[in-house]
Amino acid sequence: MRMHWFALAAGLLLSAPAAAATAAAEPLAPGDDVIGTVKIHSAAWRDTLMDIARAYNLGYVELVAANRHIDPWVPGKGTRVVLPTAHILPDAPRKGIVINLPEMRLYYFSRQGVLSYPVGIGQDAYATPLGQTRVVRKQPDPTWRPTASIRADRPELPAAVPPGPDNPLGTHAVYLGWPAYLIHGTNKPDGVGRRVSRGCIRMYPEAIVDLYPRVGPGTPVRVVNQPVKAGWHDGQLYLEVNPTLHQVDQIEIDGTMPPAPLPDVYGIVRAAAGAEFDRVDWPTVQRVAAERTGMPIRITRDGPMAMTPAPLLHGASLR
Numbered sequence: 001m002r003m004h005w006f007a008l009a010a011g012l013l014l015s016a017p018a019a020a021a022t023a024a025a026e027p028l029a030p031g032d033d034v035i036g037t038v039k040i041h042s043a044a045w046r047d048t049l050m051d052i053a054r055a056y057n058l059g060y061v062e063l064v065a066a067n068r069h070i071d072p073w074v075p076g077k078g079t080r081v082v083l084p085t086a087h088i089l090p091d092a093p094r095k096g097i098v099i100n101l102p103e104m105r106l107y108y109f110s111r112q113g114v115l116s117y118p119v120g121i122g123q124d125a126y127a128t129p130l131g132q133t134r135v136v137r138k139q140p141d142p143t144w145r146p147t148a149s150i151r152a153d154r155p156e157l158p159a160a161v162p163p164g165p166d167n168p169l170g171t172h173a174v175y176l177g178w179p180a181y182l183i184h185g186t187n188k189p190d191g192v193g194r195r196v197s198r199g200c201i202r203m204y205p206e207a208i209v210d211l212y213p214r215v216g217p218g219t220p221v222r223v224v225n226q227p228v229k230a231g232w233h234d235g236q237l238y239l240e241v242n243p244t245l246h247q248v249d250q251i252e253i254d255g256t257m258p259p260a261p262l263p264d265v266y267g268i269v270r271a272a273a274g275a276e277f278d279r280v281d282w283p284t285v286q287r288v289a290a291e292r293t294g295m296p297i298r299i300t301r302d303g304p305m306a307m308t309p310a311p312l313l314h315g316a317s318l319r
Contacts, residue, residue, distance in 0.1 A: 020055055022057060022206050023115040023116055025110055025113035026114050026115075028114060033088055033089050034088050034232075035086070035087055035089065035116060036085045037085060037086050038082065038296075040080050040082055041056070041081045041083055042078055042080060042081075043076060047081075048072060049081070052075075056085060057117065057118065058084065058085065059105070059120075060072075061104065061243075061251050062084055062103060062118065062242075062294050063084065064255060065243050065294050066083075066084040066295055067082055068251075068256075082293075086296050087103070087240065087296065088240040089229070090107065090226050091226060093222070096215075096222070097135075097183075097222070098221075098224065099121075099128075100224050101223065101245060102225060102226065103227075103294060104121055104193050104248070105118055106118075117204070117207045118192055119202060120186070120192045121197060121199075121202075122199035123196055124245075126197070126198040126199045128181070128197075128201060129181065129199065130224065130225055132220065132222050132223075133176045133181075134217075134219060135174055135177075135215050135217055136175050137175045138172070138216070138217075140172050140212075143160050143162055143163065144167050144168055145160050145161075147180055147198075165187055167187060169182065169184040169185065170184055170186045170187055170203075170205055173185070181199055183221075184200060184203070185207075186203070186205065189205060192204050192207075194252060195245070195248060227262060228241050228263050229268075230271075231296070232272070236298050236300050237272060237298070237299055238296035238298055239284075239285060239288045239296070239297055240295060240297070241262070241291070243292050243294070244261075247292070266285075273300075279302055281300065284298075285299050
C-alpha cells in the first residue's frame with residue numbers, strides 16, 4: 001500500500017506566510033485523534049529550514065527530520081519542502097497542557113479545540129522532567145534570576161537580568177510547580193525545536209504571546225516521552241513515529257539519524273487498532289517505523305482513501 005499523507009482540500013492554493021505563524025484552535029470530532037494537515041512549501045532562494053520552520057509554527061529538528069534529503073541551510077529555489085504540520089495527539093488526558101518531548105511540541109486543550117506549538121527542551125545533561133505538574137503563576141516582562149549552577153558555569157552573569165533584549169525568558173513566563181522549570185519565550189528563537197535549554201520549555205516569541213492569556217494558575221501540565229503515536233481520523237488509523245531523543249541530538253549535529261530502539265510499535269498499533277486489527281497494513285507500519293519522519297501516515301487498508309497531497313505553497317522569500 002502506498003503511504004498517504006494528510007493534506008489540504010483539493011484545489012486549495014495557499015501562499016507562504018510573510019511572517020511567523022501562530023497556532024489556531026482546531027476542534028476535534030468525537031473519536032478523532034489527529035490535528036492539522038501536511039503541506040508542501042516551495043522554497044525561495046534565500047530560505048533556510050530554520051526560516052521555514054518558524055514561518056509555519058514548526059521546530060527546526062522536526063522540519064529537518066521530515067526533509068533529511070535537503071540541505072537545511074541552502075534548500076535551493078523551488079525545492080519542495082514537506083511541512084509536518086499534522087500531528088497525532090499524545091496518549092494523555094486531553095486537558096490543559098501536554099508536552100511530548102521527542103517531537104518537541106506542546107499541545108494546549110481549550111474549549112475551542114486543540115492548539116499546538118513547537119518548543120525547545122532541555123539538553124541531555126539538563127533533561128526536561130517527565131510527569132505531572134501545574135501552572136502556579138504567570139509573569140509578563142519577567143526578570144531572569146540565573147540558578148547557582150548557571151552562574152557557576154557563567155560567572156560573568158549578574159544575579160538578576162531585567163526585562164529586555166538580553167533576557168532569555170523573553171517577554172512572558174509561565175511558572176510551574178517544578179521549581180526552576182518554566183514555559184517561557186526567548187530572545188534566541190533559533191533554539192525552538194531543539195534541545196538547547198537547561199530543562200525549561202522555550203517557545204517562539206509570538207507563540208508565548210498567543211499561549212500566555214489562555215492559561216492560568218491551576219492549569220494542569222503533563223510532560224510525556226512518546227516517540228510513537230497512533231490514532232484515528234475519518235475511519236482510518238494513522239501512525240506517527242518521531243526520532244527518539246538520542247536521534248534528535250544526532251540530527252542536530254549532522255542531520256543523520258542513527259539506529260535507535262523504539263517502544264513496542266506493534267503493541268501500540270495493536271492497542272489503537274482494536275477490533276480493526278485485521279485492516280492494519282504491517283509493511284507500511286514497518287516503513288513508517290524505519291523512516292521516523294514525524295508525520296501521520298495511514299496504516300489501514302480499505303474504506304475511503306486518505307486525502308491527496310496538498311498543492312505547493314508558492315510565495316516570496318520568508319525573510
